[in-house]
Amino acid sequence: MSSLAACSTGKSGPTLSVDAARLRAIAAACPVAGQEMLALDQAAGRVISAPVTADHALPPFDNSAMDGYALRLSDLTGDGPWHLPVSARIAAGDARALTLAAGAAARIFTGAPVPVGADAVVMQERVTRAGDMVSLTDRPRSGQNIRRRGEDVAKGAQALAAGLALTPPRLALLAGCGVASVAVHPRVRVAILSTGNELSEPGLTLGPGQIYNSNRVLLRATLSRLPWVDLTDLGILPDDPASIRVAIRHAAQTHDVVISSGGVSAGEEDHILDALRLESAELDVLKVAIRPGKPLTVGRLGKALYFGLPGNPYAAAITFSQIAKPALRRAAGLMEEPDTWVPAVAGFTYSRTTGRREYVPVTWSRRDSFGRPILMRLGQGASASMSPMAQATGIAVIPPELEVVGPNQPLQVEPLLD
Numbered sequence: 001m002s003s004l005a006a007c008s009t010g011k012s013g014p015t016l017s018v019d020a021a022r023l024r025a026i027a028a029a030c031p032v033a034g035q036e037m038l039a040l041d042q043a044a045g046r047v048i049s050a051p052v053t054a055d056h057a058l059p060p061f062d063n064s065a066m067d068g069y070a071l072r073l074s075d076l077t078g079d080g081p082w083h084l085p086v087s088a089r090i091a092a093g094d095a096r097a098l099t100l101a102a103g104a105a106a107r108i109f110t111g112a113p114v115p116v117g118a119d120a121v122v123m124q125e126r127v128t129r130a131g132d133m134v135s136l137t138d139r140p141r142s143g144q145n146i147r148r149r150g151e152d153v154a155k156g157a158q159a160l161a162a163g164l165a166l167t168p169p170r171l172a173l174l175a176g177c178g179v180a181s182v183a184v185h186p187r188v189r190v191a192i193l194s195t196g197n198e199l200s201e202p203g204l205t206l207g208p209g210q211i212y213n214s215n216r217v218l219l220r221a222t223l224s225r226l227p228w229v230d231l232t233d234l235g236i237l238p239d240d241p242a243s244i245r246v247a248i249r250h251a252a253q254t255h256d257v258v259i260s261s262g263g264v265s266a267g268e269e270d271h272i273l274d275a276l277r278l279e280s281a282e283l284d285v286l287k288v289a290i291r292p293g294k295p296l297t298v299g300r301l302g303k304a305l306y307f308g309l310p311g312n313p314y315a316a317a318i319t320f321s322q323i324a325k326p327a328l329r330r331a332a333g334l335m336e337e338p339d340t341w342v343p344a345v346a347g348f349t350y351s352r353t354t355g356r357r358e359y360v361p362v363t364w365s366r367r368d369s370f371g372r373p374i375l376m377r378l379g380q381g382a383s384a385s386m387s388p389m390a391q392a393t394g395i396a397v398i399p400p401e402l403e404v405v406g407p408n409q410p411l412q413v414e415p416l417l418d
């Protein structure tokens with residue numbers, strides 16, 4: 001980690017590849033300390049902080065996977081058909097500890113406890129029932145249609161590892177194991193702020209030279225949907241060095257992560273970098289070989305992780321999703337990084353300046369013979385344009401060294417922010 005004091009002024013630090021910048025951002029993010037115990041109903045989307053062991057075996061007893069007849073294979077002597085008297089009727093929830101009578105079958109239903117001694121269940125479609133007798137012609141396999149106690153999760157075994165998000169399937173698994181509450185990481189306290197004298201809010205009348213604030217709602221909408229984020233919106237800051245310093249210092253003292261937009265490029269009115277330096281921030285990332293979003297700044301301000309996103313909205317969206325979000329996930333304690341790209345091919349031609357990995361908004365309506373989307377490019381790549389990102393189905397990733405993207409060029413496509 002290089003401290004800002006060791007960097008030269010402005011944005012003259014090394015330009016990092018997207019992958020290197022992402023790794024530095026992740027490395028700068030420590031999982032937030034502490035843990036909370038939450039009832040399963042309160043825990044959706046939260047991040048498990050310690051391995052969860054099963055309080056009960058899943059399933060808790062041997063039970064039938066089918067509506068049918070439980071029997072003992074050793075009773076099926078010689079060749080079929082075999083004819084067995086039906087000695088018992090066992091439904092789901094039956095609390096009796098039954099033993100299967102010798103030479104008999106038990107009528108049984110899905111989920112019902114398998115009687116002691118039975119070692120197969122034959123589904124009812126495979127037998128003929130006449131009065132109290134049941135007949136079958138095919139010999140069942142040992143264990144057929146029996147779900148064994150603990151075959152899903154053994155009692156006391158690890159049901160889920162630390163670092164996983166509690167998705168609905170994982171919550172269902174814990175419920176099945178009788179786990180009523182789960183230890184999770186505390187929410188990551190994230191503060192967002194927008195910088196710029198030109199910014200106004202939708203609903204207000206625009207003055208001369210003003211624009212509406214798009215990044216605030218972009219970040220709010222994205223972050224408020226993350227169940228492991230506790231979001232504070234610090235609103236708009238004017239381009240005033242002193243008030244920016246006070247605001248980011250206070251934000252860093254009271255949050256785990258601070259995300260600003262604007263004020264990170266080279267002009268005299270771009271004050272974020274100076275403010276970070278004067279506040280003795282350690283800066284890990286100053287410039288990234290990414291388009292859009294080159295002037296992204298990542299560092300540590302006190303104990304907080306700081307992201308200075310560029311002001312242009314598409315640049316803010318791309319740098320947030322590609323670099324800030326993976327680091328936020330680590331701060332939340334998440335240990336799995338989703339790999340969500342899919343293979344696609346270009347359906348457009350684009351001659352470009354090499355050197356930066358580029359994220360191009362795309363959509364598609366057709367697929368090639370391998371099922372890959374044939375991408376159509378939206379917009380001209382301007383990082384201030386919002387229509388292309390708003391209409392995009394995804395973003396195509398153009399490798400830094402590619403000079404010309406032509407039809408059928410294989411490209412990765414991934415979701416933007418949803």
Ligand SMILES: Nc1nc2c(c(=O)[nH]1)N[C@H]1C(S)=C(S)[C@@H](COP(=O)(O)OP(=O)(O)OC[C@H]3O[C@@H](n4cnc5c(N)ncnc54)[C@H](O)[C@@H]3O)O[C@H]1N2
Nearest residue numbers: 194196213214215216262263264265266270310311312315
């Ligand atoms: N001389 C140079 N100028 C610029 C460079 C450079 O390297 N040298 N980089 C350009 C690139 S690339 C980008 S991206 C932007 C980044 O600028 P900043 O992060 O300093 O952002 P601002 O200057 O404050 O704003 C840029 C642009 O975005 C608009 N903006 C800002 N905040 C919002 C918001 N919340 N909602 C909507 N739009 C916003 C702002 O009005 C500007 O038009 O710098 C280039 N310049």
Ligand code: MOO
Nearest residue numbers: 292293294315383
């Ligand atoms: O990198 Mo800037 O984000 O190209 O517009």
